[in-house]
Amino acid sequence: MRVLILGGNAAGMSAASRLVRKRKDVSVTVVERSKEVSYGACGLPYYIGGFNDDIDLMRIRKPEKFRKVGVDLNLMLSAEHVDIENKSVDCFDLESQTHRTLSYDKLIIATGSAPIVPNIEGSDLPGVHTLKTLEDGEIIRSALQNENIREIAVVGGGYIGLELCEAFSAMGRKVTLFEAMPNLLNGFDSEFGQCVAKELEENGITVYTNDLVKKIEKIDGRLRVISAQSSHIVDMIIFAVGVKPNTSFLPDQISKLPNGAIITNERMETSVRDIYAAGDCSTVFHKILKKPQYIPLGTNANKQGRIVADVIMGNHAEFAGALGTAKIRVLSLELGKTGITENEACAAGIDAGSVRVTSNSHAPYYPNPVPITLKLCYDKPSKRILGAQIVGREGAASRIDVLALAVDQGVVAEQLRIVDFGYAPPFSTVWDVIHIAANAIK
Amino acid sequence: MRVLILGGNAAGMSAASRLVRKRKDVSVTVVERSKEVSYGACGLPYYIGGFNDDIDLMRIRKPEKFRKVGVDLNLMLSAEHVDIENKSVDCFDLESQTHRTLSYDKLIIATGSAPIVPNIEGSDLPGVHTLKTLEDGEIIRSALQNENIREIAVVGGGYIGLELCEAFSAMGRKVTLFEAMPNLLNGFDSEFGQCVAKELEENGITVYTNDLVKKIEKIDGRLRVISAQSSHIVDMIIFAVGVKPNTSFLPDQISKLPNGAIITNERMETSVRDIYAAGDCSTVFHKILKKPQYIPLGTNANKQGRIVADVIMGNHAEFAGALGTAKIRVLSLELGKTGITENEACAAGIDAGSVRVTSNSHAPYYPNPVPITLKLCYDKPSKRILGAQIVGREGAASRIDVLALAVDQGVVAEQLRIVDFGYAPPFSTVWDVIHIAANAIK
Numbered sequence: 001m002r003v004l005i006l007g008g009n010a011a012g013m014s015a016a017s018r019l020v021r022k023r024k025d026v027s028v029t030v031v032e033r034s035k036e037v038s039y040g041a042c043g044l045p046y047y048i049g050g051f052n053d054d055i056d057l058m059r060i061r062k063p064e065k066f067r068k069v070g071v072d073l074n075l076m077l078s079a080e081h082v083d084i085e086n087k088s089v090d091c092f093d094l095e096s097q098t099h100r101t102l103s104y105d106k107l108i109i110a111t112g113s114a115p116i117v118p119n120i121e122g123s124d125l126p127g128v129h130t131l132k133t134l135e136d137g138e139i140i141r142s143a144l145q146n147e148n149i150r151e152i153a154v155v156g157g158g159y160i161g162l163e164l165c166e167a168f169s170a171m172g173r174k175v176t177l178f179e180a181m182p183n184l185l186n187g188f189d190s191e192f193g194q195c196v197a198k199e200l201e202e203n204g205i206t207v208y209t210n211d212l213v214k215k216i217e218k219i220d221g222r223l224r225v226i227s228a229q230s231s232h233i234v235d236m237i238i239f240a241v242g243v244k245p246n247t248s249f250l251p252d253q254i255s256k257l258p259n260g261a262i263i264t265n266e267r268m269e270t271s272v273r274d275i276y277a278a279g280d281c282s283t284v285f286h287k288i289l290k291k292p293q294y295i296p297l298g299t300n301a302n303k304q305g306r307i308v309a310d311v312i313m314g315n316h317a318e319f320a321g322a323l324g325t326a327k328i329r330v331l332s333l334e335l336g337k338t339g340i341t342e343n344e345a346c347a348a349g350i351d352a353g354s355v356r357v358t359s360n361s362h363a364p365y366y367p368n369p370v371p372i373t374l375k376l377c378y379d380k381p382s383k384r385i386l387g388a389q390i391v392g393r394e395g396a397a398s399r400i401d402v403l404a405l406a407v408d409q410g411v412v413a414e415q416l417r418i419v420d421f422g423y424a425p426p427f428s429t430v431w432d433v434i435h436i437a438a439n440a441i442k
Numbered sequence: 443m444r445v446l447i448l449g450g451n452a453a454g455m456s457a458a459s460r461l462v463r464k465r466k467d468v469s470v471t472v473v474e475r476s477k478e479v480s481y482g483a484c485g486l487p488y489y490i491g492g493f494n495d496d497i498d499l500m501r502i503r504k505p506e507k508f509r510k511v512g513v514d515l516n517l518m519l520s521a522e523h524v525d526i527e528n529k530s531v532d533c534f535d536l537e538s539q540t541h542r543t544l545s546y547d548k549l550i551i552a553t554g555s556a557p558i559v560p561n562i563e564g565s566d567l568p569g570v571h572t573l574k575t576l577e578d579g580e581i582i583r584s585a586l587q588n589e590n591i592r593e594i595a596v597v598g599g600g601y602i603g604l605e606l607c608e609a610f611s612a613m614g615r616k617v618t619l620f621e622a623m624p625n626l627l628n629g630f631d632s633e634f635g636q637c638v639a640k641e642l643e644e645n646g647i648t649v650y651t652n653d654l655v656k657k658i659e660k661i662d663g664r665l666r667v668i669s670a671q672s673s674h675i676v677d678m679i680i681f682a683v684g685v686k687p688n689t690s691f692l693p694d695q696i697s698k699l700p701n702g703a704i705i706t707n708e709r710m711e712t713s714v715r716d717i718y719a720a721g722d723c724s725t726v727f728h729k730i731l732k733k734p735q736y737i738p739l740g741t742n743a744n745k746q747g748r749i750v751a752d753v754i755m756g757n758h759a760e761f762a763g764a765l766g767t768a769k770i771r772v773l774s775l776e777l778g779k780t781g782i783t784e785n786e787a788c789a790a791g792i793d794a795g796s797v798r799v800t801s802n803s804h805a806p807y808y809p810n811p812v813p814i815t816l817k818l819c820y821d822k823p824s825k826r827i828l829g830a831q832i833v834g835r836e837g838a839a840s841r842i843d844v845l846a847l848a849v850d851q852g853v854v855a856e857q858l859r860i861v862d863f864g865y866a867p868p869f870s871t872v873w874d875v876i877h878i879a880a881n882a883i884k
Contacts, residue, residue, distance in 0.1 A: 042867055043807030057807040299865045302872050319860060327864035336864050365485030365499040398840035401863045402847055408861050409851045418761060419850050421843045422769035422778050423741045425484055430744050
């Protein structure tokens with residue numbers, strides 16, 4: 001059996017490794033358009049911020065290693081067209097500038113995503129960047145060696161934008177953050193984004209929300225950012241406004257969401273037989289919403305890569321458990337979310353309510369207890385926990401995994417409020433904020 | 443309805459508060475033999491170690507507050523005898539030195555536990571202490587004001603003993619720890635106790651395991667500890683070898699375990715009608731072992747107090763979920779456990795296996811990733827998770843709550859290894875140690 005994989009990052013290489021490890025009778029070919037495979041892009045803000053100084057730490061597994069275990073790995077090879085009839089993919093070799101056609105029995109599309117650059121005047125000026133690849137990371141870090149780069153605008157208050165605010169601030173730069181929506185962290189309810197804005201501002205970062213960037217101009221060797229509310233002159237601009245799936249080269253027979261994400265079921269199957277998709281180019285099957293959702297996170301990509309390999313090998317495997325669980329540290333603030341919010345429940349026609357409690361992170365007799373706020377969304381008839389959002393300091397984000405498992409398992413409030421969680425003064429109070437929130441659901 | 447509660451700490455006062463809050467037609471009388479109610483004894487090591495300097499932080503709620511909401515609270519009153527026939531309790535007033543008899547419709551025994559002092563020569567010498575009450579804490583802290591108290595022996599390598607080692611060390615004292623069993627943290631498998639011993643020794647604390655203290659002698663105003671293996675001269679000795687339930691005054695009709703713990707079911711009912719028990723004087727119903735177990739922890743006491751109040755009010759309530767979940771920080775090491783170990787499963791006739799994996803605490807590109815070790819015990823036929831033990835640095839202990847919920851909910855390995863937990867570089871790797879351990883269960 002010939003398995004052809006388009007894309008050599010988390011999803012693609014997870015699938016490739018698993019296939020060659022488990023099955024000697026499968027030939028695995030990977031087509032990757034860059035020079036890099038299998039890297040941890042989520043480490044880039046920390047590299048840029050000088051928290052680590054070795055970009056090699058982000059190269060999780062190098063091309064040689066994959067080749068050694070039997071993966072036919074082709075770098076600088078770009079997939080251009082999928083011929084569904086003939087089960088083949090036309091590729092273009094970016095080095096030799098030649099065309100090649102590769103045939104397959106099973107095709108895995110794992111081409112990932114690319115940063116969205118808004119179609120506004122000046123967005124292609126030098127000094128305007130996005131952050132996705134290792135190369136992007138090197139370019140931005142190198143630029144920071146120049147001390148004349150003093151002021152930086154970050155556009156987009158999601159995970160990457162916020163991590164970049166922290167990174168640039170750590171490098172001693174003056175940072176201004178622009179978010180077009182009313183609040184930062186758009187996937188969270190507004191009060192959580194407001195906590196983040198406060199944390200940023202208390203640490204000298206200027207935050208504009210509800211403020212769409214409309215135009216960028218070159219001015220005296222610097223850049224002027226013109227937004228709905230204001231005009232700022234800076235030395236560098238980073239767009240971190242989201243990603244779009246790399247799927248424009250695919251034929252229409254492969255069904256996609258309006259944003260271009262390939263629709264997959266819990267077995268990573270697409271609408272075309274023998275074609276699978278995994279990672280940031282595809283949807284995941286959401287456990288609560290019970291439909292495909294676009295949640296481009298490394299956690300999903302790795303799971304999808306594993307599952308698609310198992311499915312192709314004929315093993316029982318499915319990932320029907322996507323919950324959109326995510327964590328972020330912003331300066332000393334920690335946030336996490338899992339499952340759905342009351343608004344998302346409403347939009348999905350679920351009769352949901354929510355409770356929000358604030359409690360102490362840990363016992364008063366251990367130093368520095370701080371407030372921790374947990375909001376639970378629940379199904380009103382059954383009191384089943386549907387989602388959670390949390391904000392606090394050290395140890396806050398870790399609690400979201402408990403709630404992810406609660407949502408995953410369909411735990412109801414009455415069970416959650418009495419679970420035998422561990423307690424010691426440095427970690428929690430005897431009734432943890434999770435108990436207290438569950439208890440607030442009547 | 444007259445509810446009489448013997449004991450005014452976590453279990454007793456939780457029950458009392460809930461009863462007076464929810465039901466105006468119930469009279470609630472509490473009998474407490476000390477002057478203190480409702481305090482966080484688990485804060486005492488941190489008070490002794492100077493991590494906090496205000497013993498009032500441990501007084502969670504003061505007597506006046508309980509009286510104000512309608513609890514008839516009697517301090518310095520000791521319960522001496524329970525008359526089951528007449529539904530009354532004979533008490534002795536320690537201040538007025540007089541006897542009183544209190545009648546009840548429902549009796550809650552919540553008399554807690556007392557530290558075990560081994561019956562060896564010299565265990566009653568001045569300078570030999572135990573730690574249970576606020577008064578004990580004050581005495582030990584005061585003693586440390588004397589700089590001649592330079593060397594301290596801690597006897598018992600359980601939670602309190604270990605926290606005291608850290609406290610005394612923080613106060614600049616030379617500490618020697620004696621544990622009669624082969625390993626510290628007796629409830630954990632041996633490798634976890636060994637990690638703790640290493641951490642203590644690396645921080646200048648001397649550890650003797652398998653070393654029973656046999657005798658204490660007074661010598662030149664100091665104390666000589668004679669153990670199976672050695673002889674040490676110290677200035678203070680703390681016994682932290684466990685607790686025994688305060689139940690010796692109770693009639694035999696109330697069934698007890700051999701150690702004296704009152705046997706309760708999931709509704710906190712004892713073997714005698716209208717008599718309930720809660721907290722450290724009683725057992726909890728263990729969810730996995732499906733029988734009453736003695737697990738004297740504040741978490742259980744608070745839950746039992748709440749449940750017994752609900753049961754007495756005629757509400758549906760039960761605590762069939764005790765798992766023995768516990769966390770501890772020892773210097774910079776964090777440990778946690780929940781559910782049962784393979785040895786405990788074996789003893790209970792369960793066909794169990796276990797896996798142990800060591801992985802990175804978080805992504806390599808965020809500073810200071812450190813090893814984290816997780817051991818899972820599982821039911822072999824079903825692959826259901828029965829218990830977990832964890833050791834690592836910052837963030838390790840918090841993961842035990844995820845596993846507590848997994849054990850509570852009967853999650854099987856195949857589910858656990860794919861749960862959508864949150865990831866960000868400061869917190870974990872994309873596949874967290876929980877996924878990796880679950881995946882190791884074949």
